[in-house]
Amino acid sequence: MRIGVLGTGAMAAALAGSWARAGHELLIGGRSAAKAETLAGRVGGRAGSLREAAGFGSVVLLAVPYAALADTLRRAGADEGTLRGRTVVDCTNPLDMATMEPAPELLDGGPSAARRIAGLVGGAHVVKGFNLAPAQVWGRSPYGPGDAPVDVPLCGDDEAALAAVRTLVGEMGCEPLDGGGLERAGLLEATAAVAAGLWGQGRQPGAVFGPAGG
Ligand SMILES: NC(=O)c1ccc[n+]([C@@H]2O[C@H](COP(=O)([O-])OP(=O)(O)OC[C@H]3O[C@@H](n4cnc5c(N)ncnc54)[C@H](OP(=O)(O)O)[C@@H]3O)[C@@H](O)[C@H]2O)c1
Structure with a gap:
């Protein structure tokens, strides 16, 4: 696949690196041209502007802070329409x-980040x-x-978009899970907020569910 990346931080580096190892063609776009060049050099893709990354591939990773x-x-x-x-x-x-x-x-109880993004992407299909x-x-x-298995719940409304992301997840040796439609993405975001709070307390988030198998 051709994959554009919006962002040059920790998540962009980790996911783009993984997808490059799986053989995908990447274009890394950042607000900083220097950081995009550095990351592209590290993961093996090309660097460009945010606009070039948006228009590059069938898949576009959005990996920036919520505030941005x-x-x-x-x-x-x-x-x-890019x-x-x-x-x-x-x-x-x-x-x-x-x-x-x-x-x-x-x-x-406001709109999830995914819902906000869906309202901003001008006709793209969003997969959380x-x-x-x-x-x-x-x-x-x-x-x-x-x-140890890494399961990846995905939320989205477009079957072809979900299928493309499931392929990426599978190539990472991870298991794609059906997280439901995009209206459920807020549940994943709330779960991440709880997990981040637990990490902040020095706890393992998985421990709140107890041992597997009850
Ligand atoms: N890190 C994790 O472990 C993790 C895990 C799950 C989800 N996430 C989510 O993934 C997203 C990206 O996280 P990250 O850890 O990759 O972040 P990061 O390392 O801080 O990188 C943020 C990226 O966004 C860019 N950016 C654009 N506008 C920005 C602005 N106004 N303020 C700050 N940065 C801006 C930064 O550009 P510059 O370099 O030019 O500042 C940088 O390329 C976030 O929404 C985060 O909640 C992160």
């Missing part, structure tokens, strides 16, 4: 990146995923049979 969503998509030309018909992979969480506190919208585990988990893929 609208600005990033505007710079990518979404309101001019993303129309493409699959936008939304790995974002509505958290303050400095404090890991949930955004007010998440606490007040990869937001529950830290970047390091994605950066270590592909996983093999001897590794």
Whole structure:
């Protein structure tokens, strides 16, 4: 696949690196041309502007802070149709990146980040995923049979878009799970907020569910 990447931070590096290892063609777009060049050099893709990354592939990863969503998509030309018909992979969480506190919208029952993105992408298909585990988990893929399983719930409304992202997940040695339609993406975002709070307390989020098998 041809994959455009919006962002040059930890999630962009981890997911783009993994997808490059799986043989996909990448164009990394950042608001900083220097950071895009550096990341493209590291993962093996090309560098460009946010707009070039938006128009490059059938799949576009959106990996920027919640507070930067609208600005990033505007710079990518979404309101001019650069993303129309493409699959936008939304790995974002509505958290303050400095404090890991949930955004007010998440606490007040406002629209999920995924829903906000769907309203900004100008006819692209949004798939929510990869937001529950830290970047390091994605950066270590592909996983093999001897590794602990990594399950990846995906929420989306377009079957072809979901199928493309399931393929990417499978190539990472991870298991794609059906998380339901995009209206359920907020549940994944709230789960990530709880997990981030537990990480912040030095706890393992998985431990709140108890041992597997009851
Ligand atoms: N890191 C994780 O473990 C993790 C896990 C799951 C989900 N997520 C979510 O994934 C998204 C990306 O996280 P990340 O950890 O990759 O973030 P990061 O390392 O801080 O990188 C953020 C990227 O967004 C760009 N950006 C554009 N506008 C920005 C603005 N106004 N303020 C700050 N950065 C801006 C940054 O550009 P510059 O470099 O030019 O600042 C950088 O390329 C977030 O929504 C986060 O909640 C992160």
